[in-house]
Amino acid sequence: MKTLVKAWTEEGQPGHGILTSTTNPLRLCIFDGFLLYSQSLIEVQPEIDIKILLRVSYAKAKARREARSGYVTLEGFWEDPPGYVDKIVWPNYVEDHAFMFEGGDVEGLLKESIATEWGIRVPEGGLDVDMITTLRWMVELLMEELPKLAKNTEA
Numbered sequence: 668m669k670t671l672v673k674a675w676t677e678e679g680q681p682g683h684g685i686l687t688s689t690t691n692p693l694r695l696c697i698f699d700g701f702l703l704y705s706q707s708l709i710e711v712q713p714e715i716d717i718k719i720l721l722r723v724s725y726a727k728a729k730a731r732r733e734a735r736s737g738y739v740t741l742e743g744f745w746e747d748p749p750g751y752v753d754k755i756v757w758p759n760y761v762e763d764h765a766f767m768f769e770g771g772d773v774e775g776l777l778k779e780s781i782a783t784e785w786g787i788r789v790p791e792g793g794l795d796v797d798m799i800t801t802l803r804w805m806v807e808l809l810m811e812e813l814p815k816l817a818k819n820t821e822a
Contacts, residue, residue: 668802668803668806671806671810672806672810675810681810681814682810682813682814685813685814685817686813691817691820693813693816693817693820698715701756701760702759702760702763702764704718704720704764704767704785704787705763705764706763706766707763712785716812716816717788717808717809717812717816718785718786718787718788719787719788719789719805719808720777720782720787720788720789721789721790721796721801722777722789722793722794722795722796723794723795724774724794724795725757725774727794727795728752728756728757728760729752729753729757732747732751732752732756733747733752760773761773766781767781774794777789788808790804790805791804
């Protein structure tokens with residue numbers, strides 16, 4: 668991926684100068700959030716230029732969350748209490764995202780109308796796409812979309 672991106676940023680290529688221009692470089696800010704596309708964050712949506720939704724099944728989300736020993740927050744170190752995923756995390760995700768999916772099933776099909784209206788991109792393959800495939804897809808998407816954003820900021 669490094670080789671691909673390096674070639675994309677060389678002189679004469681679409682990515683040349685996009686991130687390093689002295690006059691108007693693009694600045695990247697990556698938001699990562701389990702509840703990022705909830706209705707409660709609707710005011711944030713227009714500020715996100717490239718919206719990506721990486722899908723995960725309940726089983727994978729639970730396994731990932733329970734595999735970590737905790738993490739640092741602004742308030743200090745947080746460790747999930749027993750049953751936290753089943754009682755809090757997953758039910759909140761389902762409640763806040765059911766509107767985006769056919770029949771309210773967050774492990775089912777994303778509503779095309781929502782994806783189009785909100786401009787959300789989702790990789791092919793449904794739930795639990797492996798990390799290598801996901802990374803490749805995201806890098807290619809960014810290499811396609813960033814030059815368009817750069818042109819819009821020049822105008």
